[in-house]
Amino acid sequence: MQQTAIAEAPASNRALRDFLHGLPGVDEVGVAKRAAGLATRSVKTTAKAAAIDLAVRMVDLTTLEGADTPGKVRALAAKARRPDPADPSAPPVAAVCVYSDLVATAVQALRGSGVAVASVATAFPAGRAPLEAKLADTRRAVADGAAEIDMVIDRGAFLAGDYLKVDEEIRAVKEACGAAHLKVILETGELATLDNVRRASWLAIRAGADFIKTSTGKVSPAATPQTVLVMLQAVREHRDRTGALVGVKPAGGIRTTKDAVRNLVMVNEIAGPEWLDPALFRIGASSLLNDLLMQRTRLGTGTYPGPDYFTID
Amino acid sequence: MDGRPPAGGADAGAPRTGSPLEYAPAPESRAQVVLEPGYEPFIDGEFAPAKTGEYLTTWNPATGEPLAEVAVCGEADVDRAVAAARRAYETVWRDMPGAERGKYLFRIARIIQERSREIAVLETLDNGKPIKETRDADVPLAAAHFFYHAGWADKLAYAGLGRDPRPVGVCAQVVPWNFPLLMLAWKIAPALAAGNTAVLKPAETTPLSALLFAEICREADLPPGVVNIVTGAGETGRLLVGHPGADKVAFTGSTGVGRGIARAVAGTGKRLTLELGGKGANIVYDDAAVDQAVEGVVTGIFFNQGHVCCAGSRLLLQESIAEEFLDRLRDRVSLLRLGDPLDKNTDIGAINSAAQLERIRELAAAGEAEGAEAWTAPCALPERGNWFPPTVFTGVTQAHRIAREEIFGPVLSVLTFRTPDEAVAKANNTPYGLSAGVWTEKGSRMLWTAQRLRAGVVWSNTFNEFDPASPFGGYKESGYGREGGRHGLEAYLG
Known part of the structure; x- marks a missing residue:
């Protein structure tokens, strides 16, 4: 349904730099004000119920620890298929996101569920490895059945002004992905300014990203409302220019239903309602899911169940 | 391609419909506001019937429903209000230590915060502006104005206006309907902080928040006569700004009315500040x-x-x-x-x-x-x-x-x-x-x-x-004088 329009490879770092630095500036105070204004939107009753179910369907249920095991991944997969064992009407999540060596386990555990397997790749989270290693990482994950690849950009190269290197890496990884969708992690917490967030968003989009993603979850700040807002503006403007739709994935720091709903309000009013779809907006999270389920149960029954009524996986 | 034209194409400007996130109605409750059928002016610490016996109706502009009947003050009522303000000025307020005056202003500021939801709903009903603005702008800014000026009350000697600046006296103040309570705060907070007393007339279409403010003054135990609220339309305003007992006139409103006030005040020795129209x-x-x-x-x-x-x-x-x-x-x-x-x-x-x-x-x-x-x-x-x-x-x-x-x-x-x-x-x-x-x-x-x-x-x-803390005011036909900040105090100190 979505089609990215990969722009022609830039002729030189200079040409790419001229394009990125020619984008209109971002006023940080204005962005903060707009985000704060949208945070006052009141989403209640039927709208809240719809928002919660949508948010559940947008979750990329994630485990990215050194201590991950096949057992942990299988437990997560079970949670992804049926998030609320007590309530079969709770929809499954969008994807399970794991390290590349656990893709095969996840694929097996999710077979037939409709839940996709996403894998981080390219020397996640630092991205500090030779390109060959990053590509090998990617190819292996795809070969094992990952439908989505979450790559990290080389922030060092970006901050040093070597945009061409970042561009070439994304293009190479995109090629290695084949049919798999590519999410490009900008690690906005390391880019420091919203001007950089806008430039990195455009760089990734033009190089072939299907999604642009805020963070690895390993760096703070992660998915701040201001960052997500600027990225949503970028995909919206890209659509206005080219007609192609690129997705956005905030990850890290979205823990409560209120956070998730505020993100959906921004999607609705900044990018547009067509982005209110798991194909174009994902939320990378782990603890968020149980809060969504708890709020969902409360809306249905009128009472808050205790945390022990939801599974920890 | 999904076939959508870019912004500015055929669908530019069309509302985005069919969103999976249609916001359900989220109305703020009206329950906190108890409207009286009729309101009398607030003079010398009391709500007492106006001598005119006349009333005007204030409406909810969003629905056309009448909200309440509000007294129209005539000459006798304005006289009484100005006399009460004079008495309070000379016997209580002028000579009260600044730190004590400040306490009253702090108290008013806190009550505005405590009753913020009630005030916001009332202002929205009477004015028609969205609740998110009354809740997030009008009411918090009004409270902030009282807090800010409460802090000045005992520091006037450091305002750069002389070693011992003196208040002006009785202030006749007329405010518009666009920010009824906030404009009241802009007028009353600096006047009181500097040791003046006030007679204020709210706009005829939005008098209710000023009358609620009068109630707040009572709740704060403000001495009678320090703040007086006279309601009515243009004629009441003319009586107030033309009253010989007023030492200072402050008006916010249209340039046309402001011109008339400048003419009426010319040669009387009254001090005047005008905050008028704009075309920013x-x-x-x-x-x-x-x-x-x-x-x-x-x-x-x-x-x-x-x-x-x-x-x-x-x-x-x-x-x-x-x-x-x-x-x-x-x-x-x-x-x-x-x-x-x-x-x-x-x-x-x-x-x-x-x-x-x-x-x-x-x-x-x-x-x-x-x-x-x-x-x-x-x-x-x-x-x-x-x-x-x-x-x-x-x-x-x-x-x-x-x-x-x-x-x-x-x-x-x-x-x-x-x-x-x-x-x-x-x-x-x-x-x-x-x-x-x-x-x-x-x-x-x-x-x-x-x-x-x-x-x-x-x-x-x-x-x-x-x-x-930021002075606000105009050039040319937008008026003269400043409100807010250190500059704004100048209008209320001799």
Whole structure:
């Protein structure tokens, strides 16, 4: 349904730099004000119920620890298929996101569920490895059945002004992905300014990203409302220019239903309602899911169940 | 391709419908507000019937329902109020130590905060502005004004106005309907902090929050006569500002009425400050942060339905970015939610009165008749009440009435310019001089422009930001004197 329009490879770092630095500036105070204004939107009753179910369907249920095991991944997969064992009407999540060596386990555990397997790749989270290693990482994950690849950009190269290197890496990884969708992690917490967030968003989009993603979850700040807002503006403007739709994935720091709903309000009013779809907006999270389920149960029954009524996986 | 045309194509401006996230109605409860059927003026610490026996009705502009009957004060009532203020000035307030006066102001500020939800709902009912604005702007800013001036009460010797500045006396204050409680706070807080007493007349269409404020004064145990509220229409206002017992007149409102007051006060020895109309320019250079500039332009003209004297009602766009900017502007304006002012998701509320609606319609019609092109946000208007959709006029020239006259409604006039000199010349080419906004990422151009603008407030990459510490006031026909900050105290100290 979505089609990215990969722009022609830039002729030189200079040409790419001229394009990125020619984008209109971002006023940080204005962005903060707009985000704060949208945070006052009141989403209640039927709208809240719809928002919660949508948010559940947008979750990329994630485990990215050194201590991950096949057992942990299988437990997560079970949670992804049926998030609320007590309530079969709770929809499954969008994807399970794991390290590349656990893709095969996840694929097996999710077979037939409709839940996709996403894998981080390219020397996640630092991205500090030779390109060959990053590509090998990617190819292996795809070969094992990952439908989505979450790559990290080389922030060092970006901050040093070597945009061409970042561009070439994304293009190479995109090629290695084949049919798999590519999410490009900008690690906005390391880019420091919203001007950089806008430039990195455009760089990734033009190089072939299907999604642009805020963070690895390993760096703070992660998915701040201001960052997500600027990225949503970028995909919206890209659509206005080219007609192609690129997705956005905030990850890290979205823990409560209120956070998730505020993100959906921004999607609705900044990018547009067509982005209110798991194909174009994902939320990378782990603890968020149980809060969504708890709020969902409360809306249905009128009472808050205790945390022990939801599974920890 | 999904076949969608880019912004500015066929669907630009169409409302985004069919969203999976249609906001359900989220009305603020009216339960906190208990309306009396009738209200009397607040004089010498008491609510007592006006001598005239006349009443006027205040309406909810969003529904057309009557809210309450409010007394019309006549000569005898104004006399009584001024006499009470004089007595309180001479016997209690003038000579009270500043620190003690400050305590009363702190108390008032805290009660405003405690009763904020009630005040916000009442203001929204009486005025028609969205609850999110009364809740997030009017009421917190009013409280902030009292807190700020409470702090000044015992520090007046450090205001740079002499070693022992003295109060002026009895202040006659008349405020408009666009920010009823906030304008009251702008008037009463500095007057009281400096040791003056006040007789204030709220606007005839929005008297209820001032009467609630009178109740707050009682709750704060403010000595009787320090604050008096006389209600009524233009005639009551004339009686008040013309009263020989008033030492100082402060007025916020239209330039026409302000002129009349200046004439009435001339030669009487009374001190006068006027905060009048405006036709603020928002200058957007081609190197502006476009998305935030669009946002600022929208805030500048559509905040409070454009019923803002410092509204950015003229948009001056650099020609090289005009088309793209206007596409984005229309896109953004299409998202504004117009409707029930008590709904927490409403962005645009009702026009305060039928008379104001008529004036907006008349000027909008003149804009079209003079050749400007109108674009209106595609939003449905409620059947009852006073409503005007957000409107953007393009192709406006300096000669058009909609570029020169204050519309005081949700109507933006867009003009273009080619060079910074032309931008400044056009911005200043108005009888008014209250506010301006400048949008550029280039610091030197910002300063160059701001230095040349003849406006009391110049906002840099923002608009409609208010703070009690920042002086506010105008050049030329926008009035004289400043309100807020150290400068604002000057009007209330001898």
